Amino acid sequence: MAASIRAVEAAGIVRDFPGVRALDHVSFTLAAGEVHGLVGENGAGKSTFIKVLTGVYRPDAGRLRLRGEEVRFSSPLEAQRAGISTIYQETNLIPQMSVARNLFLGREPRGRFGLIDFARMRRLTEGILREYDLRLDVHRPLGAFGPGTQQMVALARAVEADARVVVMDEPTSSLDSREIATLFEVIGRLRAQGRSVIYVSHRLEELYRICDRVTVLRDGRVVHTGPVAGLDRLRLVSLMLGRNPADIAERGTTSFTGSHPEPADAPVLCATDLVRGPDLKGVSLAIRPGEVVGLGGLVGSGRSETAKAIAGALPLDSGEVTVAGLPVRGRTVRNAIRAGINLLPENRRTEGLIPSLSVRENIALAALPRLSRAGIVSEHRIDRIVETFVRRLGIKASGPGQRVSELSGGNQQKVLLARWLAMNPKVLLLDEPTRGIDVGTKAEVQSFIDELAVEGLAVLLVSSDLEELVEGSDRIVVLRDGVVVAELNGPDVTAEVVMTAMADPVPPS
Structure with a gap:
C-alpha cells in the first residue's frame, strides 16, 4: 500500500x-x-x-x-x-x-x-x-x-x-x-x-x-x-x-435464540410440489403455528422464488398452497394476503417501500381497506396502528410524517415489517430480513422474529447467512437448483451441515 x-x-x-x-x-x-x-x-x-x-x-x-x-x-x-x-x-x-x-x-x-x-x-x-x-x-x-x-x-x-x-x-x-x-x-x-x-x-x-x-x-x-x-x-x-x-x-451480539415453544402439530401453511420453469422443480414445505422454518441454499437455488410463489408474486406452472387446510385460489398476491400470507421481499426499496410516501403512509398502505367504512378511511385508526408499530419495532424517525426514503436501511426494513404485521397475518415470509442492516438493528429484528413465533405466527426465514439460519430456525429446508435436498432438525444442526447440504449434488429423481 x-x-x-x-x-x-x-x-x-x-x-x-x-x-x-x-x-x-x-x-x-x-x-x-x-x-x-x-x-x-x-x-x-x-x-x-x-x-x-x-x-x-x-x-x-x-x-x-x-x-x-x-x-x-x-x-x-x-x-x-x-x-x-x-x-x-x-x-x-x-x-x-x-x-x-x-x-x-x-x-x-x-x-x-x-x-x-x-x-x-x-x-x-x-x-x-x-x-x-x-x-x-x-x-x-x-x-x-x-x-x-x-x-x-x-x-x-x-x-x-x-x-x-x-x-x-x-x-x-x-x-x-x-x-x-x-x-x-x-x-x-x-x-x-x-x-x-x-x-x-x-x-x-x-x-x-x-x-x-x-x-x-x-x-x-x-x-x-x-x-x-x-x-x-x-x-x-x-x-x-x-x-x-x-x-x-455478556448478552452476545445477537439475541436471536431460535428457542421457541413447541409449535402446534397441524401445519398452518403447506406448499406442495411447486413447479416453475427451471427455477422450482417440485418444492414442498410446511410450517406450523409458532414455528420458524429456515430456507437455505446458494444464490440461484430457488429460495426467493419459493417465497414469492407462496405469496402469489410469482406465477406457477403447477403446485398448491394451502393455509389452515384451505387452498389459496388464483395464485395472486391479493388472494394470498386475504388467506393470511404476507411477504417481506428481498429488495425492500424496489419491491416493498414507496420512497416518496411517509412512514405513516407506508405502514398503513396494505391495511387501508380494513380501516375504512363506506369508503371513508378512519384517520384515527391509522394513527393508532402506526403509533403502535412505530413504538413496538423501535422505528427511529423524526415523526410519522417523515418520508421513508430519508430513514436508514434498518428503519426502512422495520417500516415494511410493520406494514405486514398490521395485517395480522397467519404466515410471514421473510426474505433476507437482515440484509444490509447494522449489527444492532439486526439483533432487534432477529429478536422480534422470535417474539412473533412465541405469539404463534408461522414464519419462513429465507437467509444467505448460515449463522442466522442455524440459530434462528426450528427446522431448515435446504434447496439446490430448485429442488429440496435436505430438511434438517434439532440442536445438532450446524452451519457446516447446512453448507454440506447446499454443496451436495441434487439426488436423482
Missing part, C-alpha cells in the same frame, strides 16, 4: 438535513492502493458520507481533496469524470437495456460517423465479463439475470471505467461464494494497480479478510480509524454500537 499518497482526503465534513446533523465534522483519508473499510450502524452516516464523496450531496462545511487537489462535485457525473466509481448495494443500472449497453453506458465505442459500434461493444463486453467468470448472452436485458449477476456487471462497469477510487457499498449482499471469491480477486488486482477501494460492509469477516484499515462512524461522527490487523472483533462491534465490550460479551 502506497501510504504516502492520499487518494482521498476529507476534512471536517458537515452535512445537515432538517432537524438532523447526518455528518458532524467527519475526517477521512484513503491512501493509494488501500482497501479501507467503512462501518457503523444504520443511520451512522456511512451512506451520507459516500454521497458527499460521489457528488450526490454537497457538504455544508469541510473540504474534500482528490489526489491532493481540492474538489467540490455538483453531480455524480463530475465525480465519475474525476475518477470515482461507485457500486451500490442495489445496482443502479438499467434493467431494460442489454448487458453490453449497461457495461459501456456513457462511453460506448464509436465507429464511422460517430455511431455506436454495437458489434465491437458486444465483443469487448464478452471479453471483459470472462475476467469476472461470467459467460452471458450480452444481447439480453440485464434485468433478465439475477441480482448476483447484475451486481457483478456493476462491478465490471466500475472497474473498467479506470477509476482511481472505487466505492463498494455492501457489494457481496447479492453474491454467492464463487462470486464473492471473484470480487476479492478483483479487489486484489485494484490494490496491486495502486487503485483504492472504500469498502462498506456489515460482514465483519470480509473486513478482516480484505481491508487494510477501518473507519467506524457513529451518530455522524468518526469514533475510530486504524489498522484492521490487531483490532479485536468485540472491540470493533462495541465501537459501532457505542456499548461496553463487557456488556456485549
